[in-house]
Structures are given as C-alpha cells and as structure tokens.
Amino acid sequence: GAGVSQTPSNKVTEKGKYVELRCDPISGHTALYWYRQSLGQGPEFLIYFQGTGAADDSGLPNDRFFAVRPEGSVSTLKIQRTERGDSAVYLCASSKGASDSYEQYFGPGTRLTVT
Amino acid sequence: AQSVAQPEDQVNVAEGNPLTVKCTYSVSGNPYLFWYVQYPNRGLQFLLKYITGDNLVKGSYGFEAEFNKSQTSFHLKKPSALVSDSALYFCAVRDVPYNNNDMRFGAGTRLTVKP
Numbered sequence: 001g002a003g004v005s006q007t008p009s010n011k012v013t014e015k016g017k018y019v020e021l022r023c024d025p026i027s028g029h030t031a032l033y034w035y036r037q038s039l040g041q042g043p044e045f046l047i048y049f050q051g052t053g054a055a056d057d058s059g060l061p062n063d064r065f066f067a068v069r070p071e072g073s074v075s076t077l078k079i080q081r082t083e084r085g086d087s088a089v090y091l092c093a094s095s096k097g098a099s100d101s102y103e104q105y106f107g108p109g110t111r112l113t114v115t
Numbered sequence: 116a117q118s119v120a121q122p123e124d125q126v127n128v129a130e131g132n133p134l135t136v137k138c139t140y141s142v143s144g145n146p147y148l149f150w151y152v153q154y155p156n157r158g159l160q161f162l163l164k165y166i167t168g169d170n171l172v173k174g175s176y177g178f179e180a181e182f183n184k185s186q187t188s189f190h191l192k193k194p195s196a197l198v199s200d201s202a203l204y205f206c207a208v209r210d211v212p213y214n215n216n217d218m219r220f221g222a223g224t225r226l227t228v229k230p
Contacts, residue, residue: 003158004158033216033218040222040223041222041223042119042205042207042219042220042221042222042223043159043205043220044220045216045217045218045219048216048217055216056216056217058217059217091158091159093159100147100209100211100216101147101164101166103149103161103164104161104218105161106151106158106159106160107158108156108157108158109158
C-alpha cells in the first residue's frame, strides 16, 4: 500500500519567510510524528500527534515552529520567520497507534534550505 | 533523558563476511529499542525492534540484534553481508514510561560492503 508521503521534496526559501511542509501518513495510522535531521545526525524529535491533538510538542525548538493535524490525517508543519539554522531535512513518520511499542514508518522527507 | 550512542561513524566489511553495527543506550526506565536503515534519497526503513521477551531479535533482510541489559547494548548483526546492505543505519530508543513519545536516534553508522 501507499507509504508516508511528504511535499514538497525540496523547498528553498529566503531568510525571514514563512514555509509550510505537508505530511500525508499511512491510511489508518492514528499517530504522527515530525522530526528534523541535520547533516551527519540522526533524526531529532519535534512533535507527536495522536489523532487531531498534539500530544507532545516538547521537541519544537521555539515558537516559530507550529504544527497542525485538523482532521487527524494530513499534518502541516509551519515555520515562521525562517532562519538559516532551520535548514535541514524534515521527516514525518506515522504509526498504528499510541503504543510506544509500535514502529514508525517514515516519509522521504522535505529538504528545507534557507538562504 | 534517554540517549543512544553509535560509536562507529563508518563500518567497512567485505561481501560474505559477518557484520556488526554497534549501539549502546542510556535510559531511566525500560528501553524500547529500534534499528532503522536509510538508503540515499529515501526515508528511514524499519528493520527490527526489541520490546520485551527474547533478547535475540530477528528482522528484515536477514538482520538480527541482541539486547544485552548488563552492557546496555543493542548491536545489529548479519551473518553474511551483501553489497546491497550498504547504507546508513540508525539505532533508536524510547525510555518507557518516562519519555514514551520522544524516540532518540543515534548519529548513524555508515555501512559499506565491498565486493
């Protein structure tokens, strides 16, 4: 079946601009995660949704970052007033449910470059 | 907080030889441990996990990993490496029940299998 999809695959923006990154999880997966991966590093947790609500947003680096999942499926990560340090690959993952034993299925990522 | 260490940035093996990719972890509670593989321009793919039970876990593509509580390790192994196994490997841990949602990843180990 279809996996996790993310759009766009690449995004180049100027410092100070606003960007939106989209994630479409596997159908039926209620849990959705956002991660950020910098070069030479492993993914870094940003936020976790169970259904429509953000169950844990402790990984968001500051209030410029925000994410929504209004209907419990597609999620959008929003970054305001982008900075060069925001440049990274943003990964989305989904899993069957809230249990922490479930493995996550990752999308291919959105490469964000802030110039 | 939980943490993961992958002490080797790079592992090189000859095709047909056994391979080991090392991972150690630190948690306050019980570790849920995962291995993922990342191929170029593709998302992370789940290989295997340890939640409870048998310390030797078998996963996809002939990989296995052994949970060692006394050494706080979860090394990934394969008896006979293939050139197609060349990729970036990530170990990840969840600290249950203290930090269920924040799956911490190691920095990754690049495996190169030479013909």
